[in-house]
Amino acid sequence: MQFKDTALILAGHGSTKNAESSRSTRITAHRIRERGIFGEVRAAFWKEQPSYTDALRGLKSEKAVVVPWFLANGYFTRQVLTREFAKTPGISCRVTDPIGMSPEILGHLKIRAARLLEEKKWSPSEVSLLVASHGTPLHRGSRAAASELAEKLAHDGYQTARAVFLEEEPRISDWRKVAGTGPVVVLPHFLSGGLHGSEDVPGLLGIGGSEEGWYKFEDTEIGYGQTLGSPDEMEELIIDLALRAWDVAGLSK
Amino acid sequence: MGEIVWEERDEIWNIRHIQDTGIPPLELRKLEKLEELEEVVRWDSQGRYRPLRSGGNLVSGWVFWARGESKFREAIEVIYPGLWGNAEAWRKGKLKVDPWETALAQQTERVQKKTGLAADLPKSAIRSNCKQRCLKTVIWGGEKPEEKEGGVPMLCTGPCGVFWASLEG
Numbered sequence: 278m279q280f281k282d283t284a285l286i287l288a289g290h291g292s293t294k295n296a297e298s299s300r301s302t303r304i305t306a307h308r309i310r311e312r313g314i315f316g317e318v319r320a321a322f323w324k325e326q327p328s329y330t331d332a333l334r335g336l337k338s339e340k341a342v343v344v345p346w347f348l349a350n351g352y353f354t355r356q357v358l359t360r361e362f363a364k365t366p367g368i369s370c371r372v373t374d375p376i377g378m379s380p381e382i383l384g385h386l387k388i389r390a391a392r393l394l395e396e397k398k399w400s401p402s403e404v405s406l407l408v409a410s411h412g413t414p415l416h417r418g419s420r421a422a423a424s425e426l427a428e429k430l431a432h433d434g435y436q437t438a439r440a441v442f443l444e445e446e447p448r449i450s451d452w453r454k455v456a457g458t459g460p461v462v463v464l465p466h467f468l469s470g471g472l473h474g475s476e477d478v479p480g481l482l483g484i485g486g487s488e489e490g491w492y493k494f495e496d497t498e499i500g501y502g503q504t505l506g507s508p509d510e511m512e513e514l515i516i517d518l519a520l521r522a523w524d525v526a527g528l529s530k
Numbered sequence: 531m532g533e534i535v536w537e538e539r540d541e542i543w544n545i546r547h548i549q550d551t552g553i554p555p556l557e558l559r560k561l562e563k564l565e566e567l568e569e570v571v572r573w574d575s576q577g578r579y580r581p582l583r584s585g586g587n588l589v590s591g592w593v594f595w596a597r598g599e600s601k602f603r604e605a606i607e608v609i610y611p612g613l614w615g616n617a618e619a620w621r622k623g624k625l626k627v628d629p630w631e632t633a634l635a636q637q638t639e640r641v642q643k644k645t646g647l648a649a650d651l652p653k654s655a656i657r658s659n660c661k662q663r664c665l666k667t668v669i670w671g672g673e674k675p676e677e678k679e680g681g682v683p684m685l686c687t688g689p690c691g692v693f694w695a696s697l698e699g
Binding site: 291294295296307322323324325326327332334335336352359360365366 | 572638695
């Protein structure tokens with residue numbers, strides 16, 4: 278399937294301090310471009326170049342599907358992206374749900390948990406599971422997305438499956454109270470390249486690394502999963518999101 | 531354009547740093563994939579992150595080979611994202627500029643509060659930030675672009691992430 282008259286924009290946040298923040302977004306854009314499905318493919322950012330507006334301006338296409346490189350609906354996806362992608366005359370844009378709202382994300386978390394359990398030859402009933410997310414009192418989107426994922430993961434038979442947060446209760450730092458005794462699998466609900474998943478969450482858990490694997494903590498063990506958003510996992514997911522937007526919006530007409 | 535130059539022969543472009551003009555391609559690091567180019571432009575010569583791709587600190591010592599015009603344009607997008615499109619829009623008289631007041635109103639409350647403490651904005655920040663590190667012409671701040679033969683003007687249409695970060699300290 279080809280959409281040569283449509284551009285695909287991957288809209289991320291970016292960072293002026295962290296070099297890894299936009300890397301996966303840019304690499305994924307290159308990979309999707311190579312496949313020749315869309316007429317043009319761009320990555321664009323709030324904090325880096327190109328800005329959302331600049332990314333649109335150089336396009337030959339008059340239609341663009343914008344896929345937010347965010348985990349949940351919130352201030353950026355609902356207000357900033359909607360506003361920014363509505364203001365370039367001559368280009369009709371449709372902003373999809375963020376990548377984190379795709380149903381595939383649950384599968385990606387399950388794969389991480391399964392890898393960790395396989396390493397120890399444990400079953401879900403022998404461990405607790407925590408989805409570690411951001412959360413913010415300013416918008417319920419982040420909390421809702423992580424809580425919903427934890428509820429769905431609970432069906433796999435873990436001793437307990439809960440979401441814990443950086444900025445809301447229950448806090449990641451209180452993981453022992455939430456998870457109880459015994460080994461814990463912690464799945465970061467953060468995008469790769471960000472400091473929360475690579476530094477903040479491991480720090481709050483008290484583990485000495487952020488690579489996927491098992492870490493000793495006092496009398497127990499913590500299995501820390503890989504962050505979300507690797508180009509390998511996002512490529513197909515983004516194409517699906519964009520193509521669904523195409524159908525819903527009737528962009529092909 | 532900025533710190534790069536290019537040559538085209540038989541639909542094959544070679545792009546390199548202006549400091550590497552005249553150096554035989556075999557003496558430069560050969561890049562053919564956009565992902566490789568992306569890695570090169572991400573760092574300065576000291577290995578520091580370059581969030582501002584239009585900063586005057588593009589590393590030299592490489593040559594990117596682009597087969598076909600579309601690959602050439604994509605390479606320019608990696609080196610100077612968004613700026614080719616801005617130049618085209620400006621030449622057509624269609625370049626839209628974000629006025630300071632509009633751009634400020636679209637920032638988060640936290641940024642607006644911090645910005646409110648700074649004096650003589652945006653001129654002071656253009657002087658201390660943009661003109662110290664960026665190659666773009668700040669047309670939203672009143673600068674006039676110049677068309678040079680064979681060149682592509684680098685035009686700034688509104689305050690960027692690095693601009694706001696400089697105000698946040």
